[in-house]
Amino acid sequence: MHLHWHRRDLRVEDNRALSMGDTVLPVFVFDDEVLAHAAPPRVSFMCSALESLRESYRERGGDLLIVRGDPREELPRIAEACDADAVVWNRDYSGLAKARDADVRDALDVAEIDHRAFHDALLHTPGSITTNEGEYYSVYTYFWKKWRDRDKDAPFDAPDEIVSPEEVVGEVDGAIPSLADLGFEDPEGNIPPAGTEAARDLAAKFCERDVYRYDDARDYPARESTSRLSPHLKFGTIGVRELWETTVEAKNDAESANDADSVEEFQGQLAWREFYMHVLDDNPDVVVENFKDYQYDIAWRDDPDGVRAWKNGKTGYPIVDAGMRQLREEAWVHNRVRMIVASFLTKDLLVDWREGYDWYRQKLVDHDTANDNGGWQWAASTGTDAQPYFRIFNPMTQGERFDSDATYIKRFVPELEDVPPKKIHEWNELDPDEREALAPDYPGPIVDHGERREMAITMFENARG
Structure with missing residues (x-):
C-alpha cells in the first residue's frame, strides 16, 4: 500500500503519483509553514477542493486523511502506523516546495521508509x-x-483501491478545518466553485x-x-x-x-x-530578483499614496481601476487587464514590480508563483522575453481599444455608469469641471501618463548605463 501525499494535485483521476499504487491511502497535511505564505482566497478555494476530493474518495469506498502539522513528522508517523510500502507525491517547483520536499525525504530516510516523487503538474x-x-x-x-x-x-487512471484511514490507522478526527481554525479571515472576493x-x-x-x-x-x-x-x-x-x-x-x-x-x-x-x-x-531567485540584468539598479519610486490609489481602484484611469476592483470582487483579473494594471504600477507610478506581485499574491485565488512572477516581470521589463522598457502601455488607449463601449469599466466602476464611453476614454484629457459634472464621485488622474512615460524611459536608460 502507498501513502499518497496530496499538495497541488487535488483530484483522483489523471494524477501520476496517485496512479502508481494499486492500493492507496491519500493524505493531506495542513502545513503551517506553507500556510504562512497563503492568502484567504486560495485557502478558501483549497478547502472547498478538499471537500470535493474527499467526496470523490468516499464514492470509491475510501476516504481522505486530513491532518495538521509538520509533514516531516506526520508523514513518517502515518506511514509507520499503516505499514505503507512507500510515500509518494507529485513534485512542485518553487524554492519553498523544493526545500520542504528535501526535508521530508530526509525524515523518511531516517525512518527507513521508501519514497518517490513524480512529475505531474x-x-x-x-x-x-x-x-x-x-x-x-x-x-x-x-x-x-x-x-x-x-x-x-x-491521462493516468485512478488507483484500484482507496483505503479509509480508519482501516489502517484507527479512528481519526479528519475534519477539514475552517478558515478561522487556520488563522484566516473570510476572503474579500467571491470565490469560484472548486473541485x-x-x-x-x-x-x-x-x-x-x-x-x-x-x-x-x-x-x-x-x-x-x-x-x-x-x-x-x-x-x-x-x-x-x-x-x-x-x-x-x-x-x-x-x-x-x-x-x-x-x-x-x-x-x-x-x-x-x-x-x-x-x-x-x-532560477529560483527570480521570485525576488530581476531576471534581466541592468548595469545599475532601477530607481523605483517610493509612492505610498499612489500605491494606495492603485490598490483601491482610484487612480483616475478607468480601465486600471476596473481591473483593481475586479481583483477585490472576484479574486481574479482578466489577463489583458493584468498587463494594463501592472504596466501602470511600474511605468506610470514607477513603483517596483515586487509591490504589485505581493498585492496580487494576497488577493488572487489563482496566484501561481511562476506564472505571476513571469507576468509581473514581463510588464516591468525585467523578466524573460520582457516587454521593451520603451514600449509602455497607455491605459487610455488600452481601455478604448479593448473595452470600447466601456461595458467592463462600468461593471466595476459604477461611478461612471452614466458617462458616455467616449468621455470615459478621454477622462484624463477632460477639464476638471467637466469631470466633476459627469461623475462627481470618481477621481481625476493621479499622474500624467505622458510625463510618467518619459520618466520611465529615463529611469530604465539610466539603469542600462
Missing part, C-alpha cells in the same frame, strides 16, 4: 525542453515550438464554443471568453493531460482553419504556464 518537465546547448529557454517563442511538437502523455466536477464543467463549456473565438476575443474583458481554469490548474483539480486531451478533441472538431488556430492559441497559454515554471525551476 506539467506536460513537459523542467529540463526536458532546452536549447541545442542544453540550456533552459529564456525566450518563449523558441520554447513553444519545441513544446508544441513534443508527444504528450495520456474536479467544477473544473471539468468549465473545460467542457469553454471547449464547446469559446475556445473557437479565443484568438479574437481573449483580449476583450467584457466578452468573458477566457476559460477561468487558472485556479483549477493552480490546485490541480483537473489534470493537465486531461485538459490537453480536451483541447485536442476541440481542435479535431474545429470547423475551419481559423477555429483550429484559435484552439492552438489557447494551447499556447498552457505552454506559457509551463515556460514560466521551467524558468522558476532553473
Whole structure:
C-alpha cells in the first residue's frame, strides 16, 4: 500500500503519483509553514477542493486523511502506523516546495521508509525542453515550438483501491478545518466553485464554443471568453493531460482553419504556464530578483499614496481601476487587464514590480508563483522575453481599444455608469469641471501618463548605463 501525499494535485483521476499504487491511502497535511505564505482566497478555494476530493474518495469506498502539522513528522508517523510500502507525491517547483520536499525525504530516510516523487503538474518537465546547448529557454517563442511538437502523455487512471484511514490507522478526527481554525479571515472576493466536477464543467463549456473565438476575443474583458481554469490548474483539480486531451478533441472538431488556430492559441497559454515554471525551476531567485540584468539598479519610486490609489481602484484611469476592483470582487483579473494594471504600477507610478506581485499574491485565488512572477516581470521589463522598457502601455488607449463601449469599466466602476464611453476614454484629457459634472464621485488622474512615460524611459536608460 502507498501513502499518497496530496499538495497541488487535488483530484483522483489523471494524477501520476496517485496512479502508481494499486492500493492507496491519500493524505493531506495542513502545513503551517506553507500556510504562512497563503492568502484567504486560495485557502478558501483549497478547502472547498478538499471537500470535493474527499467526496470523490468516499464514492470509491475510501476516504481522505486530513491532518495538521509538520509533514516531516506526520508523514513518517502515518506511514509507520499503516505499514505503507512507500510515500509518494507529485513534485512542485518553487524554492519553498523544493526545500520542504528535501526535508521530508530526509525524515523518511531516517525512518527507513521508501519514497518517490513524480512529475505531474506539467506536460513537459523542467529540463526536458532546452536549447541545442542544453540550456533552459529564456525566450518563449523558441520554447513553444519545441513544446508544441513534443508527444504528450495520456491521462493516468485512478488507483484500484482507496483505503479509509480508519482501516489502517484507527479512528481519526479528519475534519477539514475552517478558515478561522487556520488563522484566516473570510476572503474579500467571491470565490469560484472548486473541485474536479467544477473544473471539468468549465473545460467542457469553454471547449464547446469559446475556445473557437479565443484568438479574437481573449483580449476583450467584457466578452468573458477566457476559460477561468487558472485556479483549477493552480490546485490541480483537473489534470493537465486531461485538459490537453480536451483541447485536442476541440481542435479535431474545429470547423475551419481559423477555429483550429484559435484552439492552438489557447494551447499556447498552457505552454506559457509551463515556460514560466521551467524558468522558476532553473532560477529560483527570480521570485525576488530581476531576471534581466541592468548595469545599475532601477530607481523605483517610493509612492505610498499612489500605491494606495492603485490598490483601491482610484487612480483616475478607468480601465486600471476596473481591473483593481475586479481583483477585490472576484479574486481574479482578466489577463489583458493584468498587463494594463501592472504596466501602470511600474511605468506610470514607477513603483517596483515586487509591490504589485505581493498585492496580487494576497488577493488572487489563482496566484501561481511562476506564472505571476513571469507576468509581473514581463510588464516591468525585467523578466524573460520582457516587454521593451520603451514600449509602455497607455491605459487610455488600452481601455478604448479593448473595452470600447466601456461595458467592463462600468461593471466595476459604477461611478461612471452614466458617462458616455467616449468621455470615459478621454477622462484624463477632460477639464476638471467637466469631470466633476459627469461623475462627481470618481477621481481625476493621479499622474500624467505622458510625463510618467518619459520618466520611465529615463529611469530604465539610466539603469542600462
